[in-house]
Amino acid sequence: QVQLQESGPGLVKPSQTLSLTCTVSGGSISSGSYYWSWIRQPAGKGLEWIGRIYTSGSTNYNPSLKSRVTISVDTSKNQFSLKLSSVTAADTAVYYCARVRGTVGSYFDYWGQGTLVTVSS
Amino acid sequence: QSALTQPASVSGSPGQSITISCTGTSSDVGGYNYVSWYQQHPGKAPKLMIYDVSKRPSGVSNRFSGSKSGNTASLTISGLQAEDEADYYCCSYAGSSTLVFGGGTKLTVL
Numbered sequence: 001q002v003q004l005q006e007s008g009p010g011l012v013k014p015s016q017t018l019s020l021t022c023t024v025s026g027g028s029i030s031s032g033s034y035y036w037s038w039i040r041q042p043a044g045k046g047l048e049w050i051g052r053i054y055t056s057g058s059t060n061y062n063p064s065l066k067s068r069v070t071i072s073v074d075t076s077k078n079q080f081s082l083k084l085s086s087v088t089a090a091d092t093a094v095y096y097c098a099r100v101r102g103t104v105g106s107y108f109d110y111w112g113q114g115t116l117v118t119v120s121s
Numbered sequence: 122q123s124a125l126t127q128p129a130s131v132s133g134s135p136g137q138s139i140t141i142s143c144t145g146t147s148s149d150v151g152g153y154n155y156v157s158w159y160q161q162h163p164g165k166a167p168k169l170m171i172y173d174v175s176k177r178p179s180g181v182s183n184r185f186s187g188s189k190s191g192n193t194a195s196l197t198i199s200g201l202q203a204e205d206e207a208d209y210y211c212c213s214y215a216g217s218s219t220l221v222f223g224g225g226t227k228l229t230v231l
Contacts, residue, residue, distance in 0.1 A: 039222075046124065046225040047159075047167065047210050060218035063122055096166060102173065106214040107157035109178065111166040 002026045004097050004112035012091075012119050018084040022097030022112060023077070030055040030075045035100035037108065038071060038082045040093040048093075052100055053080055087119045125150065125211055125223035132229040138199040141226045143211030144192060149221055151192035155214035158187060158196045161225075162207045170209075171196060198228075206230040 008020035022036070029036065037052035051061035053071045061069050065084070073080040084091060094116050098108040126144040133139040143150065143158075150156055156174045159167035169178055171187035174194060184199045194213070198205055211223040 037220075047212075047222040049212070049220045049222060052220075062219065102155065104153075104155060104214050104218070106153075106155035106220060107169060107172040107212065108159070108167070109169050109172075111168075114166055 002099060002110045004099065004110055006095060006097050006112045006115040008115060008117070010116055010118060012087055012117060013121050014088055014119055015086055018082070018087050018091060018117055018119070020082045020095055020097075020115065020117070021079050022081070023079050024099075025078070028075075029073065029078045029080065035105040036071075036073065036080045037098050037100045039096045039098060039108070040091075041096070041114070042090075042093040050082065050084075050095075052105060054105075089119050091117070092119045093117065122215055122219060122221055125213060125221060127209075127211060127223040127226045129224075130227045130229065132231055133198075133201045134231045135201055135203065137201050138197060139201060139228065141196045141198075141209055141211075141228070143194040143196070143213075143223045145194075145213055145215075145221070146192055149213040149215040150189065150194050152216065153214045154189065156187065156189060156194040157212045158185075159210045159212065160205075160207045161210065167210060201230055203230050 035052040038050040070083040094114040096114045097112045099110040158171040161167040175187040215221045
């Protein structure tokens with residue numbers, strides 16, 4: 001059974017860089033044809049896809065966040081990471097990591113529990 | 122890339138059927154058979170309920186079904202139960218290796 005766990009600072013100052021890591025257990029991050037993705041959800045609002053990475057290192061990002069987002073993978077640690085630069089209060093949200101499956105990598109079958117990141121001085 | 126359009130809320134009584142719509146464009150929902158649906162209870166992570174428009178993952182009740190017509194996808198829940206009360210989100214492939222979610226629908230079981 002694949003499990004994902006997000007980790008990282010719960011508080012980030014405005015204009016700084018948000019950094020989160022997702023640790024995958026119950027299977028190798030580099031086995032199978034999977035993407036690994038980040039999704040966020042502001043309090044009381046809907047889900048927003050941030051981006052995804054293939055185990056080869058190939059990435060795709062939400063066009064609205066592309067200029068500020070970097071997703072990377074460390075197969076030796078079975079982890080993938082998110083960096084979001086120049087954060088503002090609008091980036092305050094619960095951040096989820098998830099495994100992505102499908103012919104074009106279009107659906108999320110395993111999710112982490114989510115981690116709340118607050119942007120505030 | 123705009124969010125897909127879902128009704129803010131729907132409701133139904135136990136045993137009834139309800140349908141949640143998810144409207145996009147020919148660039149996302151209408152252009153591909155890659156729509157998925159997620160159920161989210163308060164304080165919990167979303168759970169995959171339907172993928173590739175109408176396929177059900179193992180372990181998901183057959184009371185949940187999905188379909189698509191043109192630019193609109195739909196999730197139908199039959200035999201409504203109290204535990205179905207949750208938020209539901211659709212998601213579609215939007216071309217150029219991107220994905221887009223709907224705004225979410227709150228289902229109330231009366």
